[in-house]
Amino acid sequence: xxxxxxxxxxxxxxxxxxxxxxxxxxxxxxxxxxxxxxxxxxxxxxxxxxxxxxxxxxxxxxxxxxxxxxxxxxxxxxxxxxxxxxxxxxxxxxxxxxxxxxxxxxxxxxxxxxxxxxxxxxxxxxxxxxxxxxxxxxxxxxxxxxxxxxxxxxxxxxxxxxxxxxxxxxxxxxxxxxxxxxxxxxxxxxxxxxxxxxxxxxxxxxxxxxxxxxxxxxxxxxxxxxxxxxxxxxxxxxxxxxxxxxxxxxxxxxxxxxxxxxxxxxxxxxxxxxxxxxxxxxxxxxxxxxxxxxxxxxxxxxxxxxxxxxxxxxxxxxxxxxxxxxxxxxxxxxxxxxxxxxxxxxxxxxxxxxxxxxxxxxxxxxxxxxxxxxxxxxxxxxxxxxxxxxxxxxxxxxxxxxxxxxxxxxxxxxxxxxxxxxxxxxxxxxxxxxxxxxxxxxxxxxxxxxxxxxxxxxxxxxxxxxxxxx
Numbered sequence: 130x131x132x133x134x135x136x137x138x139x140x141x142x143x144x145x146x147x148x149x150x151x152x153x154x155x156x157x158x159x160x161x162x163x164x165x166x167x168x169x170x171x172x173x174x175x176x177x178x179x180x181x182x183x184x185x186x187x188x189x190x191x192x193x194x195x196x197x198x199x200x201x202x203x204x205x206x207x208x209x210x211x212x213x214x215x216x217x218x219x220x221x222x223x224x225x226x227x228x229x230x231x232x233x234x235x236x237x238x239x240x241x242x243x244x245x246x247x248x249x250x251x252x253x254x255x256x257x258x259x260x261x262x263x264x265x266x267x268x269x270x271x272x273x274x275x276x277x278x279x280x281x282x283x284x285x286x287x288x289x290x291x292x293x294x295x296x297x298x299x300x301x302x303x304x305x306x307x308x309x310x311x312x313x314x315x316x317x318x319x320x321x322x323x324x325x326x327x328x329x330x331x332x333x334x335x336x337x338x339x340x341x342x343x344x345x346x347x348x349x350x351x352x353x354x355x356x357x358x359x360x361x362x363x364x365x366x367x368x369x370x371x372x373x374x375x376x377x378x379x380x381x382x383x384x385x386x387x388x389x390x391x392x393x394x395x396x397x398x399x400x401x402x403x404x405x406x407x408x409x410x411x412x413x414x415x416x417x418x419x420x421x422x423x424x425x426x427x428x429x430x431x432x433x434x435x436x437x438x439x440x441x442x443x444x445x446x447x448x449x450x451x452x453x454x455x456x457x458x459x460x461x462x463x464x465x466x467x468x469x470x471x472x473x474x475x476x477x478x479x480x481x482x483x484x485x486x487x488x489x490x491x492x493x494x495x496x497x498x499x500x501x502x503x504x505x506x507x508x509x510x511x512x513x514x515x516x517x518x519x520x521x522x523x524x525x526x527x528x529x530x531x532x533x534x535x536x537x538x539x540x541x542x543x544x545x546x547x548x549x550x551x552x553x554x555x556x557x558x559x560x561x562x563x564x565x566x567x568x569x570x571x572x573x574x575x576x577x578x579x580x581x582x583x584x585x586x587x588x589x590x591x592x593x594x595x596x597x598x599x
Contacts, residue, residue, distance in 0.1 A: 170195045172532050173243055175268075177235045177259050178250035179203035179212035180371075181381045182273060186248060186300070187212070189525030191219050193532050199244055202232040204350040207373055209233075233350060235259055239266040246296075246535055249273065252387050253394055255356050257282035257599060260297065261289045269296040269535045271528070274403035275395065276548035280556045281590035283549040284575065285599055290545045298531035298541040299548030301407045303472070305527035308487045309408050312461070312470035316412035320482055322465030324413055327444040329405045329459045332397025334434075334562045338390040340366035359594035360392045369393065391563075395588070398434075398446075398562075399555040401457050407543075407551040408470070409444055409459055416547050418572040419554045420444070423561040434558055439572075446558070456492040556588045563588075 172195055176183050179201050190196050198220075201212045209231040217227035232238045238247070239262060246269040249259045257277045263270050276299050277283040290297050303309045316324060342364035345351045349372075351365045371381035388394035410416055420436035426446075434446040449460035449469055458471030466478035473489040527543070534541040553575075560583055561568040569578035577584045593599060 170536070172196055172535055173245050174198050175200040175202070175238045175241065175244040175247045176212065176250060177202045177238065177247055177263075178273075179205070179208040180250070180385065183212060183248070183250040184215060186250060186271075186273075186528070187215065189528045190248075190532075192525065193529050195536075196528075196532060197225070198229060200230040200232060200238050200241060202235045202238045204233060204353045205370065205373075206231075206233070206348045207375055210375060211373060233353065236262065239263055239268065244268060246270065246531075250300075252354070252385060253278040253399070254358050257286055258357060258597065260286055261599075264289050264293045264295040264297070267293075269531075271298045271300065271531050272548075273300040274407075274548065274551075275299075275399040275555055276403075276545065276552040278395065279588050279590050280553050282599060283552045287545050287549045294538075296531070296534045296538065296541060297545035297548075298527070298534065299403075299543040299545065299551075300527070301403050301543045301548065301551065302525070302527040303404050303408055304411065304543045304547075305525075305530055306472070308470055308473065308475040308489060311475060311484065311487055312459070312468055313408065313412045315468055315477070315482055316461050316463075317414065320466075321461060321463030321468055321478065324442055324461055324463050326462040327409050327413070327442065327459065328447050328449040328462070329402075329409050329444055330448050330450075330455075330457050331401035331405050331446055332455075332457065334398045334559050335389055335391040335394055335396030338362055338392045340364075340368055340386070340390075343367060346372065355594070357593035357597035357599075358393065359592060363392050395555060395559055398559050399552070402446075402555040402558070403548075403551055405457055405459050406444070406554055407547070409461075410551055410554070411547075412461060413438070413440075413442055415550070417550050419550050419570070420557075421570060421572060423557045423568045423570065425558075425562045425565055425567070428566060434562065436554065436558065450492060453493045458492065560586045560588050 174190060174196060176187065176198065180203070183201075187198065190198070198216045201209055201216070203209045203212070213229045213231055216229040220227040220229075238244070247263045249256055249263065249270060249272040251259060253275060256272055257279075260270050260272045277286060286297075315321065343366050345365045349370055351370070354370060355363060368383065368386035371383055371385055373380055388400050389396055394400070410419065415438065421439050422437040424431050424435040424437070426432065426434045432447070436444040438444070448454040448456070449458045449471075450456055456471060458469065458474070461468045468478075468482070469476045471492055474491055475483050475487045475489060476491065477483050530542050557568060557570055563586070564583065568580060568583050570576070571578055583589070590599070
């Protein structure tokens with residue numbers, strides 16, 4: 130009875146506090162990028178996570194007409210303040226009353242009734258719980274890639290999204306990039322014949338955590354950063370949570386290294402696989418499905434991590450450019466030719482297939498003096514805009530697609546189902562690598578084929594640290 134009473138009082142409190150928080154001082158109508166936005170067209174965002182990726186994504190979202198940002202949550206109080214300052218500087222430029230509330234507990238942000246959607250831009254091990262709780266709180270979600278840390282997390286997230294009828298966009302932004310869209314179109318339309326092989330270069334799998342333990346700074350709640358992770362070998366090191374300074378202003382010196390270690394991430398296999406494997410899946414019509422056999426590098430002389438589809442297509446994690454072995458990208462090899470695609474680059478065995486404006490520059494190719502000068506000017510401009518919180522004149526297509534989907538209630542270009550199938554592929558590749566043998570998976574039933582060892586692997590599912598539950 131005491132527990133029931135406490136829960137009732139908490140629910141009552143949450144309802145009253147949410148009502149009290151709806152007085153966010155945003156003008157009833159306002160202008161962004163010269164476009165007047167009515168209240169009915171406004172989408173109010175909250176950010177869960179305030180690191181360097183969150184700042185970059187905020188800059189992109191800030192250019193989308195109809196977007197406002199109301200709150201931020203992070204386990205690092207300095208990053209909360211930095212994000213708040215960036216948002217409020219932007220709001221002032223829009224003649225909007227500046228206000229971006231800060232939270233350490235994401236559940237408090239989700240209680241806000243004035244927030245329509247959230248971005249989950251935290252380490253991968255937090256994606257599932259925060260996305261699920263956001264959807265259950267009535268929010269649409271933009272969640273950074275990869276969708277989840279484990280296979281089961283992704284499957285549960287899809288189920289919750291469908292039950293709650295929520296729009297979820299995964300941050301695999303290459304889906305919205307013109308060069309990748311064109312490559313997908315060419316492959317799907319049979320312009321190079323039947324696809325036989327795919328080279329998709331992403332990088333190495335995760336390695337065991339080998340960072341020495343250091344003292345946790347006072348501005349960081351590392352216990353909360355850990356969340357559901359239950360591995361006793363995990364401890365604080367600044368590389369896992371790159372520090373910043375406010376006075377003097379000093380940004381992160383590296384990306385969060387949690388992604389490179391088995392205990393906290395899925396390595397390049399998922400970090401870049403969520404981009405490159407994702408595009409390969411889209412091009413050959415395997416969204417929502419995937420390979421049936423995963424063969425690790427080194428098994429019986431296998432040179433590269435290999436994925437075999439039931440339709441006979443074989444994808445390998447290997448360089449797509451012989452002279453640029455570390456460059457991330459994809460090469461589709463068909464019966465009538467080939468197509469290469471990477472960020473800012475598209476090429477084909479038949480040059481007439483590639484529009485001039487999409488050809489771009491081949492990785493490793495030197496720029497002439499004029500091109501270098503122009504590149505440096507554009508890069509300096511982008512960095513200045515990011516520092517000052519200015520909106521770009523042209524919105525990010527991926528963020529624009531998400532906001533359009535929130536308004537139309539249609540599936541976004543990188544839906545949660547798409548993100549789940551790509552995430553499953555990445556996890557299965559790492560499972561095979563760690564088991565040092567092939568793993569067979571039924572993409573129709575979403576189950577391992579007679580393999581209890583693989584089914585019990587932590588990347589299928591692990592027991593959360595109490596009190597967290599999936």
